[in-house]
Each structure stands twice: as structure tokens, then as C-alpha cells.
Amino acid sequence: MNIGIYGYGNLGKGVEDSIKRNSDMKLAAVFTRRSPASLKLATEGVPVVSADDILCWKDKIDVLIICGGSATDLPEMTPSLAKHFNVVDSYDNHSEILTHFKNTDKSALEGGKTALISCGWDPGMFSLNRLYAGCIIPDGNDYTFWGKGVSQGHSDAIRRIEGVIDARQYTVPVEEAVDRVRNGEAPEFTARDKHKRECYVVAEEGADKERIRREIVTMPAYFEPYDTTVHFISAEEMKANHAELPHGGSVIRTGRTGLGDSHKQVIEYKLTLDSNPEFTGSVLVCFARAVSRMAERGDFGCKTVFDMAPADLSSQPREEIIAHLL
């Protein structure tokens, strides 16, 4: 299976790492909007191609994994590329997913291609677990906790404050809240009850740290609804202790069954990830296998993780899966 990577940031590199670990896959090319000569891949002998030339690769790519940003890249890229390629993206703007779905569906159907949007872990594996758990236990409540992990959006928001050189924001679930849910309670939470935010900031020399701190903790939507702590650290400390991109979290559903709702049932799916982009990339790669199979069967148009039969994700033959995993 020949895979193309479109965009070579953290996520693209995560996809590249995962392709190497799947023996039925091959990285065919990396496409970039930067100067191809400026990129040094981790895989030997793979061409780096200008994004402008991508249509020349129409017959050499089975699935193109689009590793762009959700804010401005993917809403354009995915529908436009889905006309010519089977594609997978990780579009994560939850409130706009239906629009993105419809745009991509139209293009993919026109081109006779299969497109999978909003793949990864949230949206993605977390969504799947919300669906499965909700179908099994209709009378219940869903809870999603994120972290402990680096939120790139929140880190970027801090970096835009005057006097800030660098910043890293960790989203941290409130343990007491997680414990109440695991215990089968059905509490109603505010944003503040569920998560807190820890910020590590490198400030310019002489900057007013109290003003920076205040600007962070009062920032609407990003920080104001949460308990936020701000630590000022040196650039060296940032590099030494905060260079990684860990993340994770839990999707928990609690509900009731039985006469008189007498029995609590708790379902939890939990991720503890040293590297968010490498995990996300790994999810995209195994779903790319399923996209390729659906395309071969003529099942075109836009799909979500909900449409993918689990067996299609696996490189193993069906009898093997039944004998060893069921």
C-alpha cells in the first residue's frame, strides 16, 4: 500500500514513524508547501515533492494522509484533494465537522474516491468509545477528561501575549472529578470542576510577570473558566523539561441497568501518551488501510471512524483475527 504524506510537521513525522512499523505499507512521497530541498525526512530514499506537483502522483498513491491544521488548512485541502486521492485527515474543529463532512463528501463522490475525516484520538478513538458505550448503556452519562497533556492551542495563546518568548500549557484533569465518575456517580460539572491548566512561561528580561500572569488567567474561554497556575521558567528549563508533547485522557460512560436501575455499569477508555502526534499519526495510518480497502470495494464518499468496520484496520487475514483476537 503506497501512502503519501501531505504536510511534514509533528503529525506528518508521526505518520512517517508509523508507516515504518506496518510492513504492508510504504511511504511513497512527502508533499510540502515549503521548499522541498529544506526538508530532511527520517526515511531514506523517499522523494519530497512540492505540493504544486501533487496531481502528477495521482496513480502512485493509494491513500494520502493530510497532515494540515484544522483552523485554515484542512477545510480547503481535504475537499480539494479528495477529488483526486483517497484521503485521511484529522480535522478536529468539533462544531464545524458536519460542514467539513458535506464538503468532502461532495468532492470524493465526484472523484470516485474514499475520504475519512476527523480521525485520530479526539475526534477519533474517543468518539468511537463514546458511540460504543452510549449504544450499550442508553441510560447514562458521558464524561471526557483530557490530559495530563500539552495543548498546542493554549500554548500558542500564551505566546501571543506581549513579553512572552515561549510557553507550554498542560491541561490537567481534576483527579477528584475523575474518581467520582469512575465510582459510578453521575455528577454535573462546570469546566472548572473537570480540568485545571498549568502554564510554563519564558518571559523577556525585564517583562512585568504579574501583568503576564494576569493576562493569562483572565483570558476568556482559554483560561478564565479554569483554575490556572503560571510558572515562569528559563529558556533552558523549557528545553530540558518541556520539549515533549505528551497527552491523553479518558472517555468514561456511567449508567444503570436492571430492575429499579439497581446496577451501576462503568466503561472507561484511557490513553496515556508520551507523544500525541506519534499516536495520532499511528491512528491515521491504520485507518488509511481501511480507506484503501473501502475504495477497492467501490465504497466512495466521505466516511468517519463510525463507518469503518474494525476488521478493515488490520493487516491480518480474517481467520487469524477471529482465532487470535476474538
Next chain:
Amino acid sequence: MNIGIYGYGNLGKGVEDSIKRNSDMKLAAVFTRRSPASLKLATEGVPVVSADDILCWKDKIDVLIICGGSATDLPEMTPSLAKHFNVVDSYDNHSEILTHFKNTDKSALEGGKTALISCGWDPGMFSLNRLYAGCIIPDGNDYTFWGKGVSQGHSDAIRRIEGVIDARQYTVPVEEAVDRVRNGEAPEFTARDKHKRECYVVAEEGADKERIRREIVTMPAYFEPYDTTVHFISAEEMKANHAELPHGGSVIRTGRTGLGDSHKQVIEYKLTLDSNPEFTGSVLVCFARAVSRMAERGDFGCKTVFDMAPADLSSQPREEIIAHLL
């Protein structure tokens, strides 16, 4: 959707409870090999029918959920009923699943029906999570821990010992082993390292308790490979404290990604169930919805949970799922 229940033990009752919680479903009839008059259902106005008359219901049942035992019932029942009905079973004899699959596939294809075997939580949701996690992280290890929960097979084994009136066996995961796995280690375990067994026994008056204890802890396969503790209790205590059927457990995959395998990734799916049969019944019911849809599409033959597109489990329309769960 008209659902039939074949067999009205703990699992059949769990299925009945779940059907009430799904507004698109209706319990059409309960089929039994016992005298129909001896059964009192929890649902008003539903006929109890002798298993001998089941073929008269061919056109009135969309999916038949077969709630028989895996040892002797299901290997016969499922292939034979799959000729005439769309069916779901919870066959859990892991080493014989492929044989059961082939027998059921043949019948279902002959009858133009859709059959789902080995549904529930293990096999079932645990199997799905082993598949998903293994596809995402190919370089890793799987661990399944069961409990704390009642094992019916082990309880029955104790009851067969001379001098034993009643018994309840709890399978208990060894917490230190679970913690090591959650921590991303990749240990190799013996059976004893992973689980211990706690037995509560009501003995006949005057029975030799030390002999009973020894017969339990030395029983090959069932208890000998584990650290087993035996508590002798009164019949009243058994009834008061051990009447429920809780269970659960965790499927954990740990693996590595990144250059030099530098990043640990841990995926855990965890169930904490007050009632094992009610949870299993709830899983069977939502998968019955998917079976009905596949049958409507003409997708006949034997299926496993790996073949079922998650969206087919849900009563909600596709756009709702995309907008609210993705």
C-alpha cells in the same frame, strides 16, 4: 425492531432489561425449553413460547438473541437457528470459535440470514479493543486482566466437591501487575502473577473443611496455577453478601513509537460492572440492531464484532452521530 429471546436465564433477563431501554426495539417473544407456564417475565404482555414452536415465529422476529451456554447449547443452537433467523450469540469458548464460526456461516448463508457470534464483553468489547489497539500500535504487548468478578465456571467447580453446599468464586487481578502494565512496562507474567482467586464456601455441617480447602487449591487448571484463598461462610452470609454477579476487567496495550522507540503509549479499556449478565445483555442488544441492518442490506453469513461498522449499532441518524459524538 422485533427481538426474540431464546433462553431465559440470567443473560436472557439482562437482554430483556436492555430492550426496554431502547425505544426502537420491542420484545416479541421469549422462547424456552422449559415449560412456558413456569416462566414469569419482567415485561408485561409478552408471550412465552415453547422452543419447539419457534419456526412458527419466522416472520415475526427481526433478530433472535440466543442466550444459551457455550459448553453444549450454542454449538448446536446457533447454526441450527441461523438457518431461519438473524441471530446473535455470546459463544465464549475462545479455542473453538473458528469452528463455531464456520458452522454458523454455512447455515446463515444457506438461509439468507445474518448471524453474529461471540458478542458480549469478552469475547466482544474486549476483543474489539485488542484489535483497535493492536492496529494502532503494532509494536507492543496485549494484557487482559479480569475482575474483580464472579466466575461461574469456577464457582460451579467448587460446588462439585463433596461436602460443599454452595460456593462463589471471585477472580481478582493482582494490582501490582496491573500497575506495572499501566506504567508502560512490558512484563512477562505467569497466570499466578496476574490473577488470584477468592472462594466463599458454604460447607455441610460436620464436613472436613481442611479437606475441602485442599481439594479447591490443588484443582488443576482451575485453581492450582493461582494463589487461592478459601473462606467458609454461612448460607445466610452467602445470600446477604454474595448474591450479585459483578465483573469487569481491563484490556491494556502498551507499545512504543518514535525514533529509537523513545515514546511509550498506553491504551486501556476498562469495565467495572455491577451486573455481568445485564451488561452482556446490553451489548447483545445494540449489536442486534446492527445485525438487522446488515440483513436488510443483504449482507448475510456469519459475522463477528470485527465486521460491524460502529454506526450500525446506534439508533440515532448518521448526521446526529457526526454532529454530537465525533
